Each structure stands twice: as C-alpha cells, then as structure tokens.
Amino acid sequence: MKKTISALLIIIMSFSLMSLIVRHDVPDERFITLGKKYPQICHLSDGESTLIKENWVVTAAHAAILLNEELKKGETPQVTIDHKQYDVEKIILHPNFHISETFIENDIALIRIKGNITNIPFAKLYDKQNGKGKEITIVGSGDFGTGLTGPQNWDKITRAATNRIDEIDGQWIIFNFDNPESENTTELEGVSGPGDSGGPAFIDVDNVRYIVGVSSNQQDNGKEGVYGVTEYYARINFYKKWIEKNIE
Template sequence: MRIAAIFLLLLPFGANAVVGRDDVPDLHYRMAAAEFPALVDLPGEGHGVLIADQWVVTAAHAVSWQKSLDVVVVGGTPRAVSRVLVHPAYRSVPQEVVESALRSGEWEAFFDLTAASDDIALIQLTEPVHDVEPARIYEGSALGETVRIMGRGATGVGSKGHHLHGPNRTDLRQGYNQITISEGRWIGYVFDRPPNAHALEATTGSGDSGGPILVRADDEWHVAGIAAWKRAQVEGLEIHPGKYGETSYGVRLSNYEDWISETIGKEED
C-alpha cells in the first residue's frame, strides 16, 4: 500500500471532512457554530479563522482557485472582503504533475511540491468584526498536544473512508486527535484506529481546507494550525482517503507569525 499526498480542497477526490470512528454515532461529532464563532465559512466550501477584528487566516489553495472572493461568513453573518493576500512563496502544484500521479499512482513529486509550498493566505475584511472574538495564535510547537478540529465538509467513518467526489459541504462537525508532527511549515496527526484512539478521534478532509486545528491554552482554544493536505492510502491506482492510518497536515501558524504580523501591520498603516 502506498500513500498519496492530497490537498483537502484542491483535488476533486480530496479526503473526507471530520471523518470519525466507526463505533461512535455521527451525532456525537455534530457541533453548533456558536461553539467556536471564529470559524469562517468560505463560499461553496473551505474555511478560515478570524485572528484579528478585520483579518482571517486560511489556506492559500482554499482561495486561489476562486475567481473572486467578495464575501465570507463570520459568526453566521456575511462580511464583505476587501482583499486576499496570498503568501508570496505559495506555489500550486502544476496540473501535469497531478495528472501524472493519477495515471501512475506515483505521488512523490506531488508530495515534494506540496511540502515545499507556503500554503497560507490572509483575508482582509472591509469592516472590523465587533461581535465575534478573534482566536489567538498558539505560540508553542503543539507536539504531543490533543487538538480539536472541525469543518462542514464531506463525512464518513475510518474503516471505509468517504466518497471521492463529495459533497464537500455538509453539517458542522468536530473531533479530536494528537499532534505527532510539528516542524517547519507543518503540524500533523495520524487518524488512529480504535481502541488506540481518542474517544472522538477524527480527521479532516475535502471542504475543510483552512479550518482550525485548535490547542487548549489558558482556558481557551488557540489556533495552532489550519487544515491543508493529507497523505491518503493508495492501493494500485485507487485512492482511499479518510481511512484509518492516514496522516493529515496543517499549516503551523507559529512558523508564519512574523509574516502575519508584518502583513497585517503594513496593510493597516
């Protein structure tokens, strides 16, 4: 069995969002939007996180495919977008690399390009948000920490994974995992099979790009990362995302704290 690196939003067969354990009812994964108001919904699919009263952080690939981004939803209210600022070192994977991987089942070139890109963007809102408290960026490495993940994407269970073609916007769900990778651009976690798993073990996938990876600190949830891509299981030429054993990666925000601060400060001057 091989492993393929797959963007959570970029490819049509992505991976399912907030996929849970087989032995836990789906109802236990459901959540109300009011439980984390700083979650931002992008048009159609994808997420972001409000990190300042006029700023949202998201994955670059979650916004770069959109022809225009005029409105996002924060705290259940549509908010006008002033501009989208993509990290200057972000590079999308060329289509020919994707097509080659699909034909051959060999994904290492795709993986190398994915891992080397700075997949982060900032969205500036036209007006400050006064009715939602922004999330603070987690400053530690998060290695070994239990994290909370969430999203409205496709769903399923770990033994089966999910349908390759969505739908990629469903009801809001949340789950938990443990960070086992924290270095450079990325933090990551493995979707473990019961019984060696969190009671609400989960992973994210298609439709959840840009959504938060949260760590509990100072009695509140800080955002340590944003969902970006995963290494899904491949058998021959068949891809089986959302199954136990895959590793999910998020953009490690502490790695980009200087860029975020400088960009926000420059745009607000």
C-alpha cells in the first residue's frame, strides 16, 4: 500500500497543485486586495477548496486523494476556513475520476466538514450552459510569480486574479494566460501555478457569487505559469446534478 501511495503522489505532483501566477506589469497589492473579497476560499493541506454549503466544500479530486487516504487510516485531516480549522468528516471522489502520468478526467471531489459555517455566504453552483467569453475571478494562495518568471516562491498569501473563458469543452472550462499586449487580456490577468489545485473560478451575477470551475491542470509545454499556457478547470455545471445529489 505504501508503494502504491508513493507512486500516486508522484503522479499527483506531476499535475502541479495550483496557485496564482499574474501579469508582471500590475502591482502585487492589487491581487492581494482582490483576494480579500473572496472568503469562500478554503485551504487544504495540499490544495484549495470552496464553500458551497454550510458544511460542504468542493475541490479537485487529485487534491483530495491523500486526504481521503488519511481519513481511511483513522487520521483527521482538516480544512481551514476563515483562519479556523474544521475536521474532515467525509470525502467523496467523483466515481469516474481517473489520473495517470499524462491524463486526468472527472477531477472533482466533495468534502464534508464537521460543524456548520454560518458567518460566510457560500458560493452557489453556476447553472448556465455557455460561459464562453465571460470574465472569471480565480483565487488561491501559495507559489507566486508573474507571466515572465513563472512560479517563484510560496508566501501563503491569498490572491485573486481575472481571466476570460476561451472555450467550453464538456467537463472543462479552458482559458489562456494572455500577455499584457494581447487584446484578450484582462486588467488583473492571471492563471494557476504550483501550490493550489482545487481552487475556484468565480462569476458574480446580480450580487450573487457563483463557482464556475475548479482548478485541475495546465498545459504548459514544459514551462509552467508563463504567458501562453492554457488552464483547465473542472466545469461545475457539468457536475451540478452529481454535486447536488451528494450534498442534499
């Protein structure tokens, strides 16, 4: 079993647990300030998650695998929400989740915590079929860098950045890291980098916060987090019925 888990850990790390990499020409303080507006972000030991009900968070399955193994061994993994720690009670990986050295699919999981969070408004599940072209806000903490450098250091500061959905493809929402000269770039453009898989992509509609996707993986052609990489987030609408069935 130990050998199996070690091999699994290597595969998981090859998919880069994600954090934020941002455009180089915008002061860091702006990304930090934006990050403070998203209290729904929840921190795992090896990733991020999002509060979607008083006692449920959603994350990437590959960020929850090792937590699930800890739970099976009788250990008590925790989720940090608003600087407070909550014990994990149950983890549900998507039944069709699959990960290998080169492939990942159905990368989504649910975590039930002990106790109810009543002081933070949870994010609602996005229910629109087509989000192409919409601006999203992604949130994470961990390795930080810019589109020129890629990931540089992990300072554990929560940041948020923006991007625009370039494509919807079944279970995925897909977007690129556009450089500042591109006509497609956003004012606070950013993508994920090493550190925080499972982090959210949000859209606010009429003062209601929706989670649109969950950070899964990145196509980087050998150099992660630089301008031109492509992000893949598990699309919440694709899994909405499965999520609702399990958290009702």
